[in-house]
Amino acid sequence: MKRIALGLTAVLVLAAPAKAQAPLGGEQPLLRDLAADVSADRLRATDTRLVAFGTRHTLSDTTSDTRGIGAARRWVASEFTALSHACGGCLEIQTPAQTFTGQRVPTPTVVMDVLAIQRGTTDPGRVVVISGHVDTRVSDPLDAKSTAPGADDDGSGTSAVLEAARVLSRHKFPATIVYAVLSGEEQGLFGGKVLADYAVAQGWQVEADLNNDIVGNIHGIGGEIDNTHVRVFSEGARTNETPEQARARQGAGQELDSPSRNLARYMQTLGDRYLTGLQVRLMYRPDRFRRGGDQMEMLKQGFPAVRVTEAAENYDRQHQDIRVEHGVSYGDVLDGVDFPYLAKVTRLNVITLAALASAPAPPSQIDLQGAVSPDTTVKWRPVPGAAAYRVWWRDTTEPQWRYSRLVTGAAEGKLAGVNIDDWFFGVSSLSADGFESPVAALGVSGSFDRLPPIAPPAPYGIPPTTPKGR
Numbered sequence: 059m060k061r062i063a064l065g066l067t068a069v070l071v072l073a074a075p076a077k078a079q080a081p082l083g084g085e086q087p088l089l090r091d092l093a094a095d096v097s098a099d100r101l102r103a104t105d106t107r108l109v110a111f112g113t114r115h116t117l118s119d120t121t122s123d124t125r126g127i128g129a130a131r132r133w134v135a136s137e138f139t140a141l142s143h144a145c146g147g148c149l150e151i152q153t154p155a156q157t158f159t160g161q162r163v164p165t166p167t168v169v170m171d172v173l174a175i176q177r178g179t180t181d182p183g184r185v186v187v188i189s190g191h192v193d194t195r196v197s198d199p200l201d202a203k204s205t206a207p208g209a210d211d212d213g214s215g216t217s218a219v220l221e222a223a224r225v226l227s228r229h230k231f232p233a234t235i236v237y238a239v240l241s242g243e244e245q246g247l248f249g250g251k252v253l254a255d256y257a258v259a260q261g262w263q264v265e266a267d268l269n270n271d272i273v274g275n276i277h278g279i280g281g282e283i284d285n286t287h288v289r290v291f292s293e294g295a296r297t298n299e300t301p302e303q304a305r306a307r308q309g310a311g312q313e314l315d316s317p318s319r320n321l322a323r324y325m326q327t328l329g330d331r332y333l334t335g336l337q338v339r340l341m342y343r344p345d346r347f348r349r350g351g352d353q354m355e356m357l358k359q360g361f362p363a364v365r366v367t368e369a370a371e372n373y374d375r376q377h378q379d380i381r382v383e384h385g386v387s388y389g390d391v392l393d394g395v396d397f398p399y400l401a402k403v404t405r406l407n408v409i410t411l412a413a414l415a416s417a418p419a420p421p422s423q424i425d426l427q428g429a430v431s432p433d434t435t436v437k438w439r440p441v442p443g444a445a446a447y448r449v450w451w452r453d454t455t456e457p458q459w460r461y462s463r464l465v466t467g468a469a470e471g472k473l474a475g476v477n478i479d480d481w482f483f484g485v486s487s488l489s490a491d492g493f494e495s496p497v498a499a500l501g502v503s504g505s506f507d508r509l510p511p512i513a514p515p516a517p518y519g520i521p522p523t524t525p526k527g528r
């Protein structure tokens with residue numbers, strides 16, 4: 059009995075086979091050009107400007123033009139506006155906001171995000187997001203007066219968002235790209251909720267949120283130096299699955315194949331192919347151990363989302379009053395950010411956004427047939443705009459997709475000699491010019507389609523009452 063597939067029979071399902079015009083899934087020079095465009099100097103200039111606002115605490119002054127979160131948010135909006143002027147008005151700037159109170163927000167406070175929206179040319183309802191949070195803090199989470207530079211947490215992520223906007227706004231993409239600068243993270247992930255609620259209210263089909271939080275430091279708390287790895291955190295089982303969906307997932311052993319996980323794998327594959335000196339470490343949890351980030355609010359609304367974080371964190375530099383104690387320097391100052399490293403992480407984001415926005419949507423409604431037979435048949439719903447598909451499979455203990463077969467003119471494929479019990483399966487879609495989507499996996503648990511919360515949260519604009527306490 060042969061262990062690995064030797065053949066694939068494509069069953070004709072679509073009326074007219076689409077023509078492939080380029081080597082599918084092959085080299086994309088655009089992605090190399092975009093990566094080369096990312097500038098460490100620009101990132102340094104942006105982060106330096108952010109730090110100069112003194113504090114960007116969510117509860118800080120919003121009226122000053124020089125200090126506090128209001129000034130910082132207006133500066134971000136002005137940067138987006140300048141980029142939009144440079145691309146003939148290609149960016150639409152929006153500032154969705156909600157008023158919150160909570161454990162770390164003693165009086166009702168407006169939390170406002172700054173978004174730049176680059177509408178897709180042919181598929182504008184399909185949205186990919188890059189996010190970072192502009193707000194900062196020191197040791198006391200309620201201290202809105204002390205200097206809180208937040209150079210790494212999360213001036214680094216905010217700088218990556220602005221640099222991605224600068225590089226990508228010079229090009230056009232089929233799907234929409236949203237550049238999101240969030241507030242209120244340190245007080246309870248409120249800006250993440252504002253973004254997620256806004257996405258729902260707009261009816262966006264969010265395929266990915268790349269949440270960049272703490273992405274510029276290379277000196278770890280244990281003395282290690284790591285400027286060649288970045289961690290991408292992704293959930294296993296989807297946040298909103300129902301008990302019935304959980305049973306279906308368990309019966310198929312699909313806990314390793316959420317859309318967020320396959321988004322992380324996609325980033326790793328792109329990084330390996332297009333970047334030098336940076337490797338993605340796949341982290342099989344939604345965030346650091348028992349911690350959170352703005353991507354959790356996107357997951358709670360049923361959107362695929364990952365957290366991007368430096369490989370080696372330094373806790374002396376996070377959430378600390380600036381001081382020297384027993385010869386140890388504390389505080390999130392600019393010296394703690396390595397801009398060549400931040401540039402590499404930004405490149406990873408830029409090529410991922412460009413690839414996602416250029417490719418068709420990942421297939422959905424993936425079904426597998428073949429129990430108690432020697433072959434496996436993979437079926438899916440045809441994707442508008444897809445010229446072809448690739449059926450993927452891998453060993454059940456392998457972290458990455460390994461084997462694949464191209465399928466044209468059909469929305470199903472039979473893998474002869476591949477036993478359904480022994481492998482995990484997925485499908486990607488390909489555009490006519492060879493851009494490939496992430497791999498989607500079986501059923502609801504593996505689909506990139508939104509999985510809304512079972513009990514809908516408070517409607518848009520109504521302040522929640524539950525503190526997050528992170």
Ligand SMILES: [Zn+2]
Nearest residue numbers: 211212271272
């Ligand atoms: Zn942060």
